[in-house]
Amino acid sequence: MSFIKRIAFVGLQVRCGETIVQHLTNRFRFTELSHRVTQQSCQWILRQGGAVLLVSEMPKSSSERSKYFSAGSGQLLTKHRKYNHVHEFIDMNTYRGFLYDHPVTYPVDSACNVAFEVSSVDEMVARLRAAGCEILAPPHTVRDSTSQVSVAIVASPVGNVRHTLVERVDGDPAVLLPGFERDNPSGYCVQDSSHVDSVDHVTYALPAGQWKHVLAWYSKNFDFKRHFVNRLDDEKEGCVLQGVGVGMRLAAMNAADCTLVLAESIPGPGLNQVAMFLSKHQGPGIQHLALHSRDIVEHVTCLQNSGADFFKPPAAYYQQVLERNGASKFCPEILKRLGILLDVDEEGSLLQAFTLPIFEEDTFFLEIIQRCHSRGFGAGNIRALWHTVQAYMDG
Ligand SMILES: [Fe+2]
Numbered sequence: 408m409s410f411i412k413r414i415a416f417v418g419l420q421v422r423c424g425e426t427i428v429q430h431l432t433n434r435f436r437f438t439e440l441s442h443r444v445t446q447q448s449c450q451w452i453l454r455q456g457g458a459v460l461l462v463s464e465m466p467k468s469s470s471e472r473s474k475y476f477s478a479g480s481g482q483l484l485t486k487h488r489k490y491n492h493v494h495e496f497i498d499m500n501t502y503r504g505f506l507y508d509h510p511v512t513y514p515v516d517s518a519c520n521v522a523f524e525v526s527s528v529d530e531m532v533a534r535l536r537a538a539g540c541e542i543l544a545p546p547h548t549v550r551d552s553t554s555q556v557s558v559a560i561v562a563s564p565v566g567n568v569r570h571t572l573v574e575r576v577d578g579d580p581a582v583l584l585p586g587f588e589r590d591n592p593s594g595y596c597v598q599d600s601s602h603v604d605s606v607d608h609v610t611y612a613l614p615a616g617q618w619k620h621v622l623a624w625y626s627k628n629f630d631f632k633r634h635f636v637n638r639l640d641d642e643k644e645g646c647v648l649q650g651v652g653v654g655m656r657l658a659a660m661n662a663a664d665c666t667l668v669l670a671e672s673i674p675g676p677g678l679n680q681v682a683m684f685l686s687k688h689q690g691p692g693i694q695h696l697a698l699h700s701r702d703i704v705e706h707v708t709c710l711q712n713s714g715a716d717f718f719k720p721p722a723a724y725y726q727q728v729l730e731r732n733g734a735s736k737f738c739p740e741i742l743k744r745l746g747i748l749l750d751v752d753e754e755g756s757l758l759q760a761f762t763l764p765i766f767e768e769d770t771f772f773l774e775i776i777q778r779c780h781s782r783g784f785g786a787g788n789i790r791a792l793w794h795t796v797q798a799y800m801d802g
Pocket residue numbers: 608610668695697774784
C-alpha cells in the first residue's frame with residue numbers, strides 16, 4: 408500500500424514573491440489564503456479549487472542569501488541533525504526560516520517542490536533513509552493554535568526538485584498548513600466556486616537518458632506505478648515523439664491521486680521544447696503543473712478575461728482538428744479563439760490549454776486540462792502541432 412495520499416501543494420521559490428503572488432492571484436485567479444513574514448522569510452499559500460501553491464521568496468543578493476542560511480533554516484537543519492530521530496516542535500514565536508520547504512540557491516525562479524500528503528511521515532522517512540535517500544529536513548512537527556502537522560523534506564533525483572512530506576496530525580481540517588496568518592478565511596472552504604477540482608499531473612523536464620532511473624527511484628521509494636499514456640507507449644521506450652523541433656519521450660507514473668509525467672529530451676535537429684526548458688532553467692526540474700478543470704472553455708475564458716496569457720496554436724492546427732475528428736461536440740471556432748487543444752485517443756478525448764511562462768524566464772507554465780474519459784497527456788497534440796509547423800515550413 409502506498410504511503411502517499413495526494414499532492415499537498417506545489418512549491419515555488421522566487422526572487423520577488425509579492426510580484427508572483429499578484430500575478431497568480433490577479434491573472435490566474437488563485438486566492439491568497441495566508442502568508443508568513445519573518446526577518447528571514449516571506450511565504451504565501453495560494454489556492455485554486457483543489458490545487459495549492461506555496462510561494463517562498465528567496466533573497467536576491469548573495470550576501471542576503473548567506474545571512475538567510477546562517478540565521479534562518481540553517482538553524483533548523485543543524486538542530487535536527489543533532490536530534491536526528493527525535494520529533495522537534497517548531498516554536499512559531501522564535502522560528503524565522505522557511506516552513507514546509509528547504510531553501511535552495513538557484514539562479515532562476517523555479518517550481519521545485521512537489522509536496523505529498525502521506526499517511527506516516529516517520530515510517531516514510533525511515534524507509535527513505537534505509538534506501539539511502541537524502542533527507543533535507545528530518546521529521547519535525549509544526550503546530551499553532553489551530554492545527555498540527557508532521558513534516559519532513561527529501562531530495563528527489565530530478566535537479567532541484569524536492570518533496571515535502573506532510574502528515575496531518577490533528578486540529579482544524581480547514582487549515583491547510585499551520586504557522587501562517589490567514590488572509591482569506593472563506594478561501595479555506597474546499598468546495599469553493601473554482602473550476603479546478605484537482606492537480607491533474609506535474610511534468611518534469613529531463614535530459615536524455617534519465618527517465619528510467621527516475622521511474623525506478625519513484626517506484627522503489629514512493630510506490631509509483633507506470634501509467635501508460637497511450638497505445639504507442641512502450642514499456643521499454645516510453646512514448647517517443649520525434650521530428651524537427653520535436654524530440655521527446657513521454658512516460659507517466661502514478662501513486663494514489665498523484666501523477667508525475669516525465670518528458671525527456673531526445674537530441675535531434677532543432678531545439679525541442681524540453682531542451683529549451685533545460686537550457687533556460689539551467690537544469691532539469693518541474694516544467695509544468697496541470698490543473699484539472701470542470702469546464703475548460705469557461706475556465707480559460709475567465710482567465711483570459713483576467714489578463715492571463717495563453718499559447719495560441721497556429722490556425723492550421725484547427726483545420727487539422729476538423730480533419731482528424733470530423734464534427735465533434737467541441738466547436739473548433741471556440742477552441743481556436745481560446746487556444747484550446749483537442750486530443751482524441753482510443754479511450755476518449757481531452758482538452759488542454761497552456762499558459763505562457765509564469766516567471767521572467769521562459770520555464771515553468773500552467774496547463775488547464777479537461778478529460779472526457781481520456782487518460783493521456785496530449786501526445787497527439789504535440790504531434791499535430793509539429794505537423795502544422797512542418798507543413799508551413801514545407802510551403
Ligand atoms: Fe501536461
